[in-house]
């Protein structure tokens with residue numbers, strides 16, 4: 001079957017089964033590899049993208065559920081106010097180690113400060129605990145979110 | 152780790168081409184670069200196996216190029232895995248060559264075992280926290296040599312004394328006349344200058360870059376999605392495959408019904424191997440769907456009944472008999488029976504998976520006479536060799552494109568994933584990217600070994616240790632990975648952290664027995680030795696302090712008189728942690744001290760144990776003396792990272808086998824520490840001018856006993872096995 005989706009403002013028509021997870025459409029069909037695969041089961045957050053501004057795990061989001069929703073990925077998040085702030089804070093604080101989880105972290109964090117501009121530690125825990133960082137950059141992620149919120 | 156290179160075979164010799172270029176036992180050669188400019192070829196010390204014996208042979212393994220266009224390019228044998236190597240290594244060159252960090256460019260070294268040998272590991276690999284340790288002297292010397300030659304070239308051109316010239320920011324200045332020339336303009340002339348003998352290196356007080364918190368060069372691409380990891384490789388026409396490997400190690404495929412899989416939209420091909428089945432598709436979604444539709448009947452083979460309990464029993468049994476003596480000081484056997492108090496304990500630690508965030512993957516285009524590979528690896532030459540062997544082609548017919556690594560931790564020192572991908576690719580027309588599901592990644596890892604330890608100690612009348620004995624059994628990764636470094640029944644990785652303790656112990660005896668577990672492969676895991684030994688040693692030391700009814704910090708300090716660097720970090724960590732200040736009920740502080748990877752580290756962990764037994768690590772204070780600090784921010788980042796990795800292991804980490812199958816599968820059954828569980832971490836660096844120590848792994852091993860000792864302080868329960876059993880910590884009703 002074919003589906004038309006809007007990714008970062010551009011329309012794409014893809015020919016895949018309707019139950020194909022969005023993650024693989026982005027990575028393998030459209031070649032947008034900034035969104036990462038970590039678990040395939042909504043356990044790690046590496047695949048986080050925004051659907052109409054809400055963070056979702058693209059590895060369990062079937063393509064036929066997306067409809068006309070606007071998909072935004074790490075490749076375009078810098079164009080949003082929250083995304084730009086988060087990326088800058090990530091650079092200032094030097095958050096990444098291996099960096100592999102960071103697309104997902106940044107997507108979750110951008111959604112957080114877009115909805116809660118001044119998050120508490122509890123808000124940060126709630127928004128970010130679905131994103132695993134095997135390199136353990138949590139201390140810096142927290143610091144960077146606070147810095148972005150203060151900016 | 153200390154590797155004995157004397158027993159390694161000689162290889163990689165190049166005969167010198169010009170007398171000027173080489174003095175006996177020189178490590179550096181200069182000449183004209185292809186395309187003009189200055190080329191320095193370096194042979195890192197110990198790296199060239201057999202070179203010393205060979206006298207005048209010379210095998211470079213790193214290259215520094217200064218081009219007529221003004222580029223300064225370092226071709227470097229280390230891989231960036233998130234540890235900041237790409238930033239720290241060029242700092243060494245830039246410091247002595249009088250360049251800004253931004254003026255040095257880096258290139259990945261192509262696979263060439265002969266040229267890019269890591270000085271401490273002895274093969275081309277990045278592991279064991281050794282990138283900076285290996286590069287520290289030679290790269291600074293290379294920078295200083297190049298600078299001296301550039302200055303000499305300028306002085307000659309101006310017909311002035313070189314001593315009146317200075318190098319700064321990529322230019323040479325003649326101070327009296329204000330004349331200046333860029334390195335680019337001098338590079339070609341510098342090739343004719345003599346190579347200086349014994350260039351003086353800067354005093355630490357004169358460092359401009361080393362010791363300053365440089366921004367990492369790899370960060371921008373990692374925050375905007377443009378960083379390219381192995382899994383992101385997309386050669387034109389690439390297909391995506393995923394696979395099921397025999398759930399029992401050593402089993403094989405009996406039969407496959409692939410009709411339903413083949414019917415999945417987007418599935419192109421099913422590849423059946425002896426012990427695995429792969430589904431090749433247009434995208435991973437189809438490949439995974441195809442995999443689920445496969446009906447595979449496995450022949451489980453000889454390990455079908457294997458359990459971790461059985462392996463543990465074997466290890467325990469092995470510690471009843473003498474092992475290889477790894478270290479013996481004084482006479483522990485005589486001192487023990489006559490000691491005032493005697494203690495005995497056994498400890499054990501489980502198998503652990505690496506579970507890097509980037510699952511195993513490898514892209515291969517196999518043709519009959521050439522194999523091309525796209526992968527992120529810590530050991531590129533091993534990938535090349537494994538691919539050549541699997542494909543049945545010559546080494547030089549294999550091209551490996553290395554990529555960023557989404558977490559290595561030792562997993563990507565192994566080439567099993569590349570070999571597997573080549574096996575599959577041989578059946579596929581065109582390039583194929585083999586991506587493991589997370590479940591395959593966890594169930595077909597090569598694991599941090601299980602160990603069993605039997606300890607005993609005697610205390611004198613004052614409670615101080617009079618004898619210490621430790622006998623432990625488990626796998627030696629070195630014996631498989633680098634056999635020449637396994638000598639007399641042990642190696643320096645497996646025993647690191649169990650021997651050469653910072654403590655002054657008069658009668659000390661440690662034995663190791665190598666027992667390779669059947670039916671489960673083992674590998675390096677963010678170090679192997681210290682990750683296990685420091686837990687055991689520092690827990691037992693805590694037991695000694697408790698038996699002596701002494702404060703754990705004071706007890707340790709009293710044993711560190713001969714190791715001032717260890718004593719200093721312990722005192723600092725205790726002070727910063729507020730050691731001794733009261734904490735609420737069921738909260739406690741625990742301490743550890745570690746001398747490993749040529750660094751000294753002390754950690755104090757503060758934990759809270761809920762009534763239900765759940766452990767929460769609230770705060771960690773770490774003091775470290777890792778010698779000269781090249782990039783302090785990287786040091787802190789690596790320690791923070793290592794601590795989280797270690798807490799994950801302490802609280803959750805275990806791989807168990809039942810009926811030969813790994814029971815854990817994804818991040819629900821193999822849990823990783825998350826944001827809401829992460830402690831505050833404070834890192835305090837003790838600065839000095841000793842050679843740099845390693846850090847990538849130090850934080851991981853040192854945190855584990857700090858946590859379990861803190862649990863003891865909070866609950867009175869001594870934990871002698873990992874992971875923490877929270878059921879045992881439940882408050883009785």
Ligand code: FES
Nearest residue numbers: 038039040045059
């Ligand atoms: S890959 Fe989607 S949550 Fe892990």
Ligand code: FES
Nearest residue numbers: 099101133134135
């Ligand atoms: S930076 Fe490596 S997994 Fe997060």
